[in-house]
Amino acid sequence: MNGQKPKLAVHKFSSCDGCQLALLNLGETLLQLPELVEIVHFAEAGPNAPDATVDIALVEGSISTPEDVHRIRMVREKSRVLVTIGACATAGGLQALANFADRDAWMSAIYPNPELIDTLRTSSAISGHVRVDCELHGCPVSSRQVVSALRELLNGVMPREETQPVCVECKRRGVICTLVSKGEPCMGPVTLSGCGALCPAAGRGCYGCYGPAERVNDPSLSNRFVDLGLDRQASARRFHFIANQAPAFKAAGSRLKDESHE
């Protein structure tokens, strides 16, 4: 990377655009970004060269159309390091809830002529299609996560991935336990940290938007939810939520749904 600045691309697939805002919401810091990297592709901000070869590609969104599949392969080929940002790119996103249903029936319920719209039967994570070098979790990812990952990559090291649950962040911040002290269903014990215990600090239970932590004891947590008055279906809804296709949450929610039918 001597002489020339490293090149950065920001690609979007099926998403709400909220993770790209981690950059667009940087305030004046955004103007310093061109000092570190050359932004060659970032359609929402203006630069538009999706085919350019880059050092770092940030990828937002999930794969949900045949065209997406081709495009992500092209992005992979052209990118030295590919970083996925957010729940859509890392786990298929909230919209992957449609994977559990009859997608064709849903399409024809919404569109008079569904045949005009070419989609896959699932919404899936980028890592299901191409090799991913680093994943940043969250719905959305925060500016802090994205900027520190960029800084680390520019310094030649891979960002260290979070493994601990939100509980650790609550303890660190001195937030009173939502689950034990307030008796409210909280996904903190099974959810990856990185948000700074956002929901417990805001007076409510975590709803799992950073996806599963390294170790997920879902039987124990869902038993606790039952004690707090949630039925199996309501517990299942908490796992089949933002990161519903992350394997640990997908399995936990499906197990609870099966149990509720027994």
Next chain:
Amino acid sequence: MSESRDVHINIPVLTRVEGEGALELDVVNGEIERLNLRIFEPPRLFEKFIEGYECNQVIDMVARICGICPVAYQMSAVQAFERLFGFEEPDWLRAMRRAMYCGEWLQSHALHIHLLAAPDFLGFDSAIAMARDYPDAVKRGLNLQTLGNDLIALFGGRSVHPVGVRVGGFYRAPREEEVAPILQRLRDALPATEALVAWTAGLDFPDDEQAFISVALSHPKEYAVGRGNLISGQGLETDISFYESFFHEHQMPYSTALHATLDGRPYLTGPLARINLNFHQLPKPVRDVMETCGIHFPSHNMFHSIVARAIELHFAVFEAVALLERYQVPQSSYIEVPPQEGNAFGCTEAPRGFLWHRYDVDQQGIIRFARIVPPTSQNQGRIEEDVRHSLEKLGLNASDEAIRLRAEQVIRNYDPCISCATHFLKLDINRR
């Protein structure tokens, strides 16, 4: 140059819009033969997969339709549920939700004016490029955007997909010492927002008067943001629950966003429509800024949208100051509201236009059916009509590059948020 020529312009990715869209244009023998604004955001089927979830979960889910205006989605949803459940917001709650909404108008309008639209007017590809020649203007915009984000986060913990709104109130009320520094920054920002109105009014606008119908919420007591009846410039006034009787959605073969019409005609929603219909309700000092800016409102020049957006940005800061000056920590930040069965309707003014929701809810408070009509699909027909008109006005003999730039600029006047392309048309559906 010949009198007429064939032009085929395809703008494969529209940059500086939220989400993804494309424009296809065929000019044959000097006339526009085909003009399609193609929205190819893949359908995400939100209205279907929220079926079976709880009201408070749905408030968090619908935020994910749009990362730029999640507060609007949360506010339309919570309004729908609370209307159905017979809950009336106490004064404190109504004021603080309005303050939070001002934060979203502030950040979204600042983002659009500076990062997305202004580069068009000043001849740059992006705001980052524009910052080299206009550093102060770009910094002002970025700082206002940050202030809006911080105002949202005051109530919601974070600005994208905030976590504060629930049926019956907020999960948590901010402490006075959290409010005070934001209030001070808002007060300090007022001169900059006033200057912004003058700055946008001084841009070079094409002369482009057009006839179009404006539609917006209107409320007798205030400049409508989070409540009101739907009104049009042509005399429509209706409770939001009758939206489906007046407005219709159609699918176009080239787009995943449905087109909406009123009496079979396209209409405008968004800042210019709101200013046109409700400017008399702006607080006096804000109205003075509007009246002395040099652009006359109501206006039927769509390029004045950027000025309308700046006036609303100034209003949002002015209003947030007035609301937060009366801030007191309430006894409780929410009231438990038991769910009731029925049809819930909610409608609020998102930064880029009104956002209408319908939910059919069962006795347990579980969603059984949903329909969401976002502003971009409402504006899509109007955008196509406008692009056609503006290009004819520009002259179809202009260079391809000039046509492309004008078409892009016209589309950006509407601040389209294409992530919202997820819709419902047929009401006779299979219910699970």
